Amino acid sequence: MSLAEAKVLFLRDIRLLSQETQRWHKENLTAFEKVLAKQGIEISDVGSLTAKMVKENFVFYMSEEMGLMANTINGRVRSVRALLKFLHGEGHIAKNFGADIPMIKGEEVIIETFSEEQIDALLRQPNRHTFTGLRDYTLMLLLLETGIRISECVKIDLTDVHLKEGQIRIHGKGAKQRLVPFQGKFRRALQRYLEVRGPAESEALFVTVDGTRISKRYVQELIQDYGEMAHIRDVRVSPHTFRHTMAKYYILAGGDIFSLQKILGHSTLDMVRRYVELFSTDVQMQHRKFSFLENHM
Structure with a gap:
């Protein structure tokens, strides 16, 4: 199963969630595909995904090469983790290594409140x-x-x-x-x-x-x-x-x-x-x- 096919299956599985959540995951997983594609990486078999590949070619690449904000990166990581959990549960990958994919530590966002x-x-x-x-x-x-x-x-x-x-x-x-x-x-x-x-x-x-x-x-x-x-x-x-x-x-x-x-x-x-x-x-x-x-x- 390719990454593109896996994304379609995952999005079909979460169709009972709110439209905003579905759209958010779709955008993040599409970004996952595009970031890998920028480096000439095409995932024709999700079984070939590894924690090292996702860390090096996705998380660190977005941070060090693309200069994206921590919040953007971490949102995408959350969607990839959700995808991996789904794929493991369905038996498409041998191990759910989502926990091994790191978040990026960024500046603390100030939470504004009214006086x-x-x-x-x-x-x-x-x-x-x-x-x-x-x-x-x-x-x-x-x-x-x-x-x-x-x-x-x-x-x-x-x-x-x-x-x-x-x-x-x-x-x-x-x-x-x-x-x-x-x-x-x-x-x-x-x-x-x-x-x-x-x-x-x-x-x-x-x-x-x-x-x-x-x-x-x-x-x-x-x-x-x-x-x-x-x-x-x-x-x-x-x-x-x-x-x-x-x-x-x-x-x-x-x-x-x-x-x-x-x-x-x-x-x-x-x-x-x-x-x-x-x-x-x-x-x-x-x-x-x-x-x-x-x-x-």
């Missing part, structure tokens, strides 16, 4: 006397309260919301679902929004004035606009910054990494451990309940 003053400024921008303003205010509260991804936020339906239980069913990556909790202050804000929203035809929780589901890009743009209105310049104003901010205050309040992992929907503990490294120094100063809304609004 309390910046959060207050952002939440003051929507005009809550209008439907869209109340919707945007509630949406930002949801991101801050739960730390969910924006792609997950726009997928929420009315049937996913359980006000009495204080939970929302989230449709995450890889068709995985999880229940994310919320507290009393957000419950009251959400209830108010639902009353104003009324019986729109769409099943979506967050809708436009026409009653249609809002898009991921639409939310990204409106949050950027509110950032401009709030004159926030030193932090990237994006839905993902809300996610990092929620994690920060959760850790500062003494929340444990296992429950945070569940809430955020991370498949591993790597990212939440990173949050702990960055934000746990002041845990004793704020050892209270995790919710930012409960403590600061």
